[in-house]
Amino acid sequence: QNTKNLNGNVDFVKLYNKVGYLKTLNTPQRGVGRGGPAPRPGAMRPGGRPQQQEEEKKADTTEAKPAVNYFKIVGDQVLKLVMSVKKANLSYTQNNGIFLPGFLPEPDLFGLNFATSAPGFGFVMGDEADIRQLAMDNDWLTRDSLLNRAYAKKFTENFSYKINLEPIPGLRIDINADRTYSLNFSEYFRADSLGKFATFSPVEAGSFSMSYGMWKTSFVKARSDESSQLFEDMLANRSVIADRLALSNEQWVQEEPGYFYDSIGKANYPYGYGAISQEVVLYSFLAAYKGQDAKNISLNPFPKTPIPNWTINYNGLTKIPFIQRLFKTVNVTHAYRSAYSVNSWRTNVDYKADNTTQTYRNSNLYIPKYDLGQVTISEQFAPLFGIDLGLHNSLTARLEYKKQRSLTLSFTNNQLTEVVGDELIIGAGYRLRNLSFIVSSITGGNATRASNDLVLKLDLGFRTDKTTLRRIDEQNSQVSAGQRKINIYVTADYTFSNRLSMQAYFRRDMADPFVSSQFKNSNTAGGITMRFSLAQ
Incomplete structure (x- = not known):
């Protein structure tokens, strides 16, 4: 078996601070206003002028005031908004494993048999390639027709990311998403009474989970009689989903089996995709409770892209x-x-x-x-x-x-x-x-x-x-x-x-x-x- 890991961390603040102007924007301003702490009454300004003279000068409205650079103000705020992304983390892990029953050569060191080079250098190093043909060619497998343990291949994939934002001081937003998919393939692989190998009963099984989003329908309540608008939307979606599934099936399009009246759905449905068909019900359910149009919902039970929380x-x-x-x-x-x-x-x-x-x-x-x-x-x-x-x-x-x-x-x-x-x-x-x-x-x-x-x-x-x-x-x-x-x-x-x-x-x-x-x-x-x- 083998494990592959990919982890990435980015500290955007350090990246921003490599640019002088952005570092200035990121540095909190100290003191009162732009000039630091207010001086005491009568205190001397740099150059020997007392504060009173400065205040009298400010009171002279005939002196031209500096123009306000609104473009700079807006530009600085846009840059601060862009720099609200502070950190990001990404993680990807993949696990692969193979179980091959009936393997005969005994390992000498690191799982490798030196006399026969079985099961191969790539296999002991974690290569997930199928070596059954190689094992048959080199007579590494038992030819016992009563072998009752299945060949198995396992695959697990985990993906997640997290982003930290701080649009304004004191406001912290953490965005995260994850997806986990596991697949276990198994089939019986053994020799018959004549010593000829064959496969039997291939099966794939596994589990799946990912972060999702249902906020569009979060506040839709059931009625006083416990009936639900979302449940009714789900039932109404079935005919739309059934048509999409039929048209995406090339054999259905070629054979043109037509439609039939479904007594449960109380409507005409394309042949093969009735009102209680697993695929029809699944995608109708996801579309209704996610708040998405049934014409656009993905027709994949294992979506690729996790939705952020x-x-x-x-x-x-x-x-x-x-x-x-x-x-x-x-x-x-x-x-x-x-x-x-x-x-x-x-x-x-x-x-x-x-x-x-x-x-x-x-x-x-x-x-x-x-x-x-x-x-x-x-x-x-x-x-x-x-x-x-x-x-x-x-x-x-x-x-x-x-x-x-x-x-x-x-x-x-x-x-x-x-x-x-x-x-x-x-x-x-x-x-x-x-x-x-x-x-x-x-x-x-x-x-x-x-x-x-x-x-x-x-x-x-x-x-x-x-x-x-x-x-x-x-x-x-x-x-x-x-x-x-x-x-x-x-x-x-x-x-x-x-x-x-x-x-x-x-x-x-x-x-x-x-x-x-x-x-x-x-x-x-x-x-x-x-x-x-x-x-x-």
């Missing part, structure tokens, strides 16, 4: 004078993550590459190349909006609103499972500084005084979760699980020493389920925990 942090509000008087720190956060994943896929054993219009038995649906089982797209605003406040009197407060959504499409039962949730968190805290306690020894030793901060925290959480099952063949929706929850969590933490700490806590959880077969419930917990560390 982002995290935004801003801590520059305290530079505003009236906010600075009220708060010591103000941090605003926002983050978006989304993913598209196929947990397990495999090639369909009945699929024939030279006969793409082959149908299932007793069906008018074509056999797709891949059997996907189920696919999932998900997203999290973690948070959609968050703010942390620190006051000058040691009081802290925070507010967070989170939102999440997960959609799992199963092709085995033609069902879409939709899980949505949102959560509002309101928190407050206070630090009592230098609170003293006398700690007595239980063994009769001298008492010691502990003087540390007592940290008090209160969190209120309001969360809603709902799971809805949407049947594609029956075109109906039903809530299967979910609840509204209220959480109250209070803690008090105190550190007596670098080894001993204590926490008093109280927690109250209340849940009101959406399903009538479940009941309201609540849980209450409280107590004191002591932590003693033996580490030095």
Whole structure:
């Protein structure tokens, strides 16, 4: 096997600073205005002139003022915007491996047999080329017809990148994307009773995931009767996707099998691509929930280009004078993550590459190349909006609103499972500084005084979760699980020493389920925990 790695890091700030003018723009200005700290009244200017004379000179409006260079101002701002890209990181990893059962020569050193040069210098150095023909020609393989272990070839590819931007001081934007694809090929390769080698039952299987984007439909809610506009869009997309798939299939175009009335889709569909065809449903689903036109969505179950996600942090509000008087720190956060994943896929054993219009038995649906089982797209605003406040009197407060959504499409039962949730968190805290306690020894030793901060925290959480099952063949929706929850969590933490700490806590959880077969419930917990560390 072999592993290939490619990693790249670029610090654009160092690159910008190699240009003198750009370095000047990147250097924070110090002092008051352009002239540094303001001089004291009556102070002497360079050259011996007092400040009063300078001020009288400024008051003389008859003197011509320097012209404002608006072109330079605009140009500088454009350059600063371009230089908002601070760092970039790229990573690519590829893993390859081959397993060849029935190999006879014993290795002498580094996996190589010196007498026969088996399995070849390239193979032991990680070359992923298929050596089965070479092994047959040199009689390196057993001719046992009962060999029951499959030849396997593995391939894994990981790609990711991250870009850091700072458009204005205090505003940090992190953009990232990733893609992971794995392929495991296996087939039986053995000799028959006459010693002639042949292959049997080739199968490809693997998994796939990549960063995705569903923000266009993030705030589309279900109706009061649990019906969904997005689900209806998905069903409507099927006829468009079916036509695209048919026209992209050269054999379908040549054979011209025509259309048929699909009783499930209640419309005419091209032969081989019905309303519950795996490919038709998949791309209709992705187009609807991504918010993309079904005429433009990619017809590839494993897209090549990951869609970027982002995290935004801003801590520059305290530079505003009236906010600075009220708060010591103000941090605003926002983050978006989304993913598209196929947990397990495999090639369909009945699929024939030279006969793409082959149908299932007793069906008018074509056999797709891949059997996907189920696919999932998900997203999290973690948070959609968050703010942390620190006051000058040691009081802290925070507010967070989170939102999440997960959609799992199963092709085995033609069902879409939709899980949505949102959560509002309101928190407050206070630090009592230098609170003293006398700690007595239980063994009769001298008492010691502990003087540390007592940290008090209160969190209120309001969360809603709902799971809805949407049947594609029956075109109906039903809530299967979910609840509204209220959480109250209070803690008090105190550190007596670098080894001993204590926490008093109280927690109250209340849940009101959406399903009538479940009941309201609540849980209450409280107590004191002591932590003693033996580490030095």
